[in-house]
Every structure is written in structure tokens, then in C-alpha cells.
Amino acid sequence: LAAPKQTIKMPRLMWRRLIIELRTRGQNRRESGAFLLGRAGAKDGHIVGFICYDDLDPKALDQGTILFHSVGLNKLWKICSEKKCEVLADIHTHPTDNVLQSSVDKKNPMIPVLDHVGLIIPNFANTSTWSLSGVGMYVFKGGMRWESFHPNADMAPLRLSLW
Numbered sequence: 486l487a488a489p490k491q492t493i494k495m496p497r498l499m500w501r502r503l504i505i506e507l508r509t510r511g512q513n514r515r516e517s518g519a520f521l522l523g524r525a526g527a528k529d530g531h532i533v534g535f536i537c538y539d540d541l542d543p544k545a546l547d548q549g550t551i552l553f554h555s556v557g558l559n560k561l562w563k564i565c566s567e568k569k570c571e572v573l574a575d576i577h578t579h580p581t582d583n584v585l586q587s588s589v590d591k592k593n594p595m596i597p598v599l600d601h602v603g604l605i606i607p608n609f610a611n612t613s614t615w616s617l618s619g620v621g622m623y624v625f626k627g628g629m630r631w632e633s634f635h636p637n638a639d640m641a642p643l644r645l646s647l648w
């Protein structure tokens with residue numbers, strides 16, 4: 486396996502906020518998700534914020550599995566340009582502890598660019614708010630190809646940081 490271009494760093498407190506947010510929005514009955522943002526051009530891989538799918542597209546969670554519409558992407562690009570941010574990764578929940586990608590997940594990367602990172606959180610985010618254990622990590626390699634990583638692997642594409 487080739488290493489991803491860079492390791493994305495997520496401040497611990499933000500990870501905690503994110504997990505609680507995904508858990509709350511999923512209401513234990515539907516998947517929820519978010520885009521993780523870094524400063525545009527920063528190259529250090531630091532996540533500086535996140536935007537939940539249903540804030541961009543109010544209907545995104547209605548089907549139980551994520552269905553994100555182009556209206557949401559338009560809003561995302563507008564916010565990114567205003568705040569000078571770029572999307573570093575996306576994250577969504579699955580209903581059980583199975584964090585393998587669904588065929589939809591594989592076929593439809595939220596951001597179809599090489600080395601984009603997709604994360605999957607088990608059990609509607611009823612998981613640890615302090616660690617990455619149980620998280621599925623995938624790096625998009627074009628077409629339907631993804632590389633998958635154990636969350637504790639040295640080469641894992643996401644790491645928690647102090648700040």
C-alpha cells in the first residue's frame with residue numbers, strides 16, 4: 486500500500502464535537518455525515534472545522550442512507566471560497582459496527598479527487614469521542630479503487646492531534 490499524500494490532523498476536541506454532532510443528527514435511526522475542512526493551500530493537513538451534510542442539504546438524511554444533492558455541493562463551494570477553506574475529508578455514520586464501504590460509497594466519492602479521504606463511523610456514532618477506534622478509513626484512488634487503513638496504522642490518513 487502506498488501512503489496517502491499527507492496525514493490529516495484532527496484536534497481532539499473537534500473530533501469529540503464532531504462525533505456528538507453526528508450522533509445527535511442521526512437520532513439512532515439514520516446515517517449522518519459531514520465534510521472536514523482545512524485552510525485552503527495550507528498543506529499542513531490540519532482540520533479547522535466541519536460542516537454537516539444536512540446543514541448544506543436539508544434533505545440529505547431523509548432516506549436513512551446519505552443522499553447528498555448538488556444544491557448542497559453548491560453551498561459547500563460557496564462557504565469554502567468565503568472562508569478560504571478546502572475539503573480534506575468526509576465522514577459518515579453506518580448503522581452497525583460494519584464500517585466497510587457500501588457499493589454506493591465506493592462508486593460515489595463525495596469529492597472525486599485522487600487521495601480524497603473518506604471516513605466511516607460505526608453504530609450511528611455511538612462510539613468513543615476520544616479515539617479513532619472502529620473507524621473505517623479509505624483513500625480514493627480513482628475509478629472504484631480505494632485503499633483502506635486500520636485506524637491505528639502508521640500510514641492511517643487521519644490522526645488526532647492536541648490542537
Ligand SMILES: [Zn+2]
Pocket residue numbers: 577578579586587590605
Ligand atoms: Zn456508507
